[in-house]
Amino acid sequence: MISKNNGFQVNCMEKYLITGFSGFVSKHFLDFLEQNEVASAVLGIDLNKPEFDLSKYKKVNGSFQHVDLLNKEDVDRVIQQFQPDYILHLASYSSVAFSWQNPVASFTNNTNIFLNLIERVRALGIKCRILSVGSSEEYGNVSPSDLPLREDHLLNPVSPYAVARVAQELLSKVFVAGYGSDIVLTRSFNHIGPGQKDIFVIASFAKKLIDIKQKKVASNELATGDLAIVRDFVDVRDVVRAYYLLLKKGKQGEIYNICSGKGTSLAEVLEKMAKIIGVEIDHRLDKRFVRPDDIRVVVGSNDKIRKDVGWKNEIELDKSLRDILDYYTISST
Amino acid sequence: MISKNNGFQVNCMEKYLITGFSGFVSKHFLDFLEQNEVASAVLGIDLNKPEFDLSKYKKVNGSFQHVDLLNKEDVDRVIQQFQPDYILHLASYSSVAFSWQNPVASFTNNTNIFLNLIERVRALGIKCRILSVGSSEEYGNVSPSDLPLREDHLLNPVSPYAVARVAQELLSKVFVAGYGSDIVLTRSFNHIGPGQKDIFVIASFAKKLIDIKQKKVASNELATGDLAIVRDFVDVRDVVRAYYLLLKKGKQGEIYNICSGKGTSLAEVLEKMAKIIGVEIDHRLDKRFVRPDDIRVVVGSNDKIRKDVGWKNEIELDKSLRDILDYYTISST
Numbered sequence: 001m002i003s004k005n006n007g008f009q010v011n012c013m014e015k016y017l018i019t020g021f022s023g024f025v026s027k028h029f030l031d032f033l034e035q036n037e038v039a040s041a042v043l044g045i046d047l048n049k050p051e052f053d054l055s056k057y058k059k060v061n062g063s064f065q066h067v068d069l070l071n072k073e074d075v076d077r078v079i080q081q082f083q084p085d086y087i088l089h090l091a092s093y094s095s096v097a098f099s100w101q102n103p104v105a106s107f108t109n110n111t112n113i114f115l116n117l118i119e120r121v122r123a124l125g126i127k128c129r130i131l132s133v134g135s136s137e138e139y140g141n142v143s144p145s146d147l148p149l150r151e152d153h154l155l156n157p158v159s160p161y162a163v164a165r166v167a168q169e170l171l172s173k174v175f176v177a178g179y180g181s182d183i184v185l186t187r188s189f190n191h192i193g194p195g196q197k198d199i200f201v202i203a204s205f206a207k208k209l210i211d212i213k214q215k216k217v218a219s220n221e222l223a224t225g226d227l228a229i230v231r232d233f234v235d236v237r238d239v240v241r242a243y244y245l246l247l248k249k250g251k252q253g254e255i256y257n258i259c260s261g262k263g264t265s266l267a268e269v270l271e272k273m274a275k276i277i278g279v280e281i282d283h284r285l286d287k288r289f290v291r292p293d294d295i296r297v298v299v300g301s302n303d304k305i306r307k308d309v310g311w312k313n314e315i316e317l318d319k320s321l322r323d324i325l326d327y328y329t330i331s332s333t
Numbered sequence: 334m335i336s337k338n339n340g341f342q343v344n345c346m347e348k349y350l351i352t353g354f355s356g357f358v359s360k361h362f363l364d365f366l367e368q369n370e371v372a373s374a375v376l377g378i379d380l381n382k383p384e385f386d387l388s389k390y391k392k393v394n395g396s397f398q399h400v401d402l403l404n405k406e407d408v409d410r411v412i413q414q415f416q417p418d419y420i421l422h423l424a425s426y427s428s429v430a431f432s433w434q435n436p437v438a439s440f441t442n443n444t445n446i447f448l449n450l451i452e453r454v455r456a457l458g459i460k461c462r463i464l465s466v467g468s469s470e471e472y473g474n475v476s477p478s479d480l481p482l483r484e485d486h487l488l489n490p491v492s493p494y495a496v497a498r499v500a501q502e503l504l505s506k507v508f509v510a511g512y513g514s515d516i517v518l519t520r521s522f523n524h525i526g527p528g529q530k531d532i533f534v535i536a537s538f539a540k541k542l543i544d545i546k547q548k549k550v551a552s553n554e555l556a557t558g559d560l561a562i563v564r565d566f567v568d569v570r571d572v573v574r575a576y577y578l579l580l581k582k583g584k585q586g587e588i589y590n591i592c593s594g595k596g597t598s599l600a601e602v603l604e605k606m607a608k609i610i611g612v613e614i615d616h617r618l619d620k621r622f623v624r625p626d627d628i629r630v631v632v633g634s635n636d637k638i639r640k641d642v643g644w645k646n647e648i649e650l651d652k653s654l655r656d657i658l659d660y661y662t663i664s665s666t
Contacts, residue, residue: 100511103504104452111500112445119437154487163507167444167500171436174496178433 013061014040017084017128019117020091021064022050024195029088029240033060038244043082045069046091069113075120086247087121087130089114095199096137097291099161110164115171122179129182131247132172136189136232136259136298137162147263148232148301151187151255158295169255176253184250186242189259189300192320193236194327201225202233202324205270210328213279221282225289227267230297232259235315245309259300260313273321277329346394347373350417350461352450353424354397355383357528362421362573366393371577376415378402379424402446408453419580420454420463422447428532429470430624432494443497448504455512462515464580465505469522469565469592469631470495480596481565481634484520484588491628502588509586517583519575522592522633525653526569527660534558535566535657538603543661546612554615558622560600563630565592568648578642592633593646606654610662 016033018026021044033040034057042060044050045067054062067074069091079087092110093099099106118130139149140156157163175181196203205224211217242258250256274281305311349366351359354377366373367390375393377383378400387395400407402424412420425443426432432439451463472482473489490496508514529536538557544550575591583589607614638644 103508104448107448107504108445112441115437115440157503158507158510160504160507160511163500163503166503167496170490170496170499171440171493174491174493175436177491178493 014038015082015085016040016042017079017082017087018042018044019046019069019087019089019113021046022048023090024193024197025090025191025236025240026050026088027052027195028193028236029243030054030057030060030062032237032240032244034058043078043084045078069116070108072116072120075116076124079121079126080124083126084128087117087128088243088247089117089131089133092133094135094161096159096161099159099164100291103160106160107164107167110161111167111171114168118171118175118181118183122175122181127182129184129247131243131250132168132183132185133243134169134185134187134255135162135165136187136257136300137295138166138169138187139295139298141295142297144297147297147299148259148261149257149299150301151257151304173253182252184246184252185255186246187255187257187300188239189232189234189257189298191236191239191258192233192324194323196236196324201266202269202321203328205273206321206324206328209273209277209279209281210325212281213277219282220280221284222270223284223286223289224266224270225286225291226294227270227283228265228296229294230263230265230299232261232263232299233269233317233320234258234260234313235320238313238315242305242309242311245311246305249309251308254304254308256305256308257300257302258305258311259302260317261300261302262317263297263299264317269317269321272318273325276318276322277325347371348415348418349373349375350412350415350420351375351377352379352402352420352422352446354379355381356423357526357530358423358524358569358573359383359421360385360528361526361569362576363387363390363393363395365570365573365577367391376411376417378411402449403441405449405453408449409457412453412459413457416459417461420450420461421576421580422450422464422466425466427468427494429492429494432492432497433624436493439493440497440500443494444500444504447501451505451508451514451516455508455514460515462517462580464576464583465501465516465518466576467502467518467520467588468495468498469520469590469633470628471498471502471520472628472631474628475630477630480630480632481592481594482590482632483634484590484637506586515585517579517585518588519579520588520590520633521572522565522567522590522631524569524572524591525566525657527656529569529657534599535602535654536661538606539654539657539661542606542610542612542614543658545614546610552615553613554617555603556619556622557599557603557616558619558624559627560603560616561598561629562627563596563598563632565594565596565632566602566650566653567591567593567646568653571646571648575638575642575644578644579638582642584641587637587641589638589641590633590635591638592635593650594633594635595650596630596632597650602650602654605651606658609651609655610658
């Protein structure tokens with residue numbers, strides 16, 4: 001492929017624009033490109049500078065720009081200058097709890113930023129493929145007989161965040177059908193892995209367990225929400241491989257679940273982690289962590305992504321949990 | 334009811350905040366209140382001043398303020414000062430064609446303005462009922478076996494406008510379930526009537542027919558889009574009565590079709606109108622008016638609104654068409 005960048009020509013260099021660059025998923029995507037020796041130019045954009053070091057990559061020529069996706073001129077400038085082959089749209093306010101506290105900010109920073117991006121790509125005639133990252137939250141409350149969830153299952157979003165993701169998906173479909181935009185869509189299930197912020201449940205468990213292990217807290221008591229909740233956990237390193245494969249081989253306008261196909265309760269996860277680091281814990285239900293409308297059980301089917309692009313998850317939950325605990329052990333010492 | 338306005342107390346005065354006040358629906362709503370002697374205070378808000386005369390109403394104490402619904406401070410000021418009992422949210426960029434040209438503006442001026450409004454009502458703790466006006470466009474392309482469309486039919490929005498309306502509806506449901514917001518929802522079918530802008534098809538036919546009748550144009554030729562398209566037309570005066578009844582008696586969180594239950598092709602409408610004013614026309618298909626993805630047949634069921642609030646449409650299509658032709662005859666002379 002010949003780069004379309006006017007300043008110089010780079011043969012066989014793939015150009016990725018990554019939004020939400022400072023988040024933990026984009027770092028893992030760069031690691032994937034590096035490990036698989038994908039010669040690539042990456043322009044990362046975000047409101048916040050990433051904490052990871054771009055200079056460590058040899059195969060990935062990475063750079064960062066401060067860009068507000070709600071600002072049309074900013075978006076125009078970036079995509080016209082960079083002329084991406086692929087846009088990996090990771091920017092999102094992805095917390096359900098935050099969306100209940102700030103429904104307008106959640107909606108704007110999910111749906112509106114995405115719409116701005118796909119519209120500017122369309123209006124400027126940029127030829128590139130866009131990955132629209134959605135969420136298993138879109139399915140809402142489902143009954144056991146619906147499991148595992150397939151992509152054609154009815155959507156029933158029950159939080160402002162989930163509505164924002166459904167709207168993003170519906171806009172994508174209209175852009176594909178009406179304008180021919182090249183968008184591939186995901187519904188990504190709970191991804192976990194080293195580097196995730198501890199506002200998410202597994203990372204928060206890991207951090208608390210390390211604190212107990214290192215005796216930074218007085219007791220072994222751990223306050224949790226409802227541990228009976230079951231989720232389909234998938235390692236972020238599997239997720240970024242799925243994103244890469246979907247950008248390369250996913251079908252235009254199609255939606256793909258990214259999931260393991262297995263359900264694990266939060267109680268099981270907590271037990272596994274406590275065992276790995278060898279601590280005994282007393283857990284206690286704290287009602288502040290219980291959301292009355294939280295979805296009980298979410299397990300997806302990954303048949304479609306297996307069939308269309310040959311992806312399957314390879315990292316077992318135990319390994320993910322060990323790596324997360326290692327990450328928090330290192331970062332807390 | 335005692336007015337909550339602190340400055341003075343008004344017995345039995347209902348307070349309506351109407352957004353999108355300068356449109357033709359709000360004028361008909363005011364006419365309805367006046368004719369039914371509903372003693373009411375109406376605050377109309379819009380970006381544009383309405384053209385109709387508020388001083389002609391005796392029962393309706395109407396006023397207008399210039400408000401941008403995207404401006405949080407503006408919205409806060411208005412709803413805190415006025416303390417509405419009811420919000421009739423008519424503000425919308427309701428053209429499907431416009432939404433294809435300007436998907437961002439369409440989405441922002443449908444979904445985002447609505448979200449801002451319901452969020453500010455929630456955040457400020459204003460006790461009022463809100464009518465969320467949706468559209469039959471939300472159903473998308475349906476097959477003849479799906480007709481008449483009931484409210485539980487799957488939604489399949491196929492334009493940016495339709496996506497914006499679906500997102501509005503999903504946000505409403507989440508606000509009702511999650512915060513207890515008092516929102517009643519409609520899916521309004523094609524409303525027609527005197528005063529509608531001629532960017533809409535029936536009004537544009539009427540205007541062109543009057544021009545032919547009054548010999549303002551050289552030939553009897555009339556360029557149209559695809560006349561085989563079938564729609565469920567409902568008179569705006571029936572629509573505003575439905576809005577009033579839903580504000581009074583609709584069930585919180587429920588969605589109601591507002592439609593006649595009858596389908597009429599554009600060819601039939603054109604024929605009826607030509608006959609009413611006594612002109613012969615040559616119509617000619619102009620491909621510029623044909624949208625490739627236009628929905629073929631839309632007919633709704635009004636069983637639910639009949640059952641829950643006792644509404645049914647009362648104005649026959651022939652009367653609507655005569656009144657529209659009268660309106661354009663008067664306004665063109």
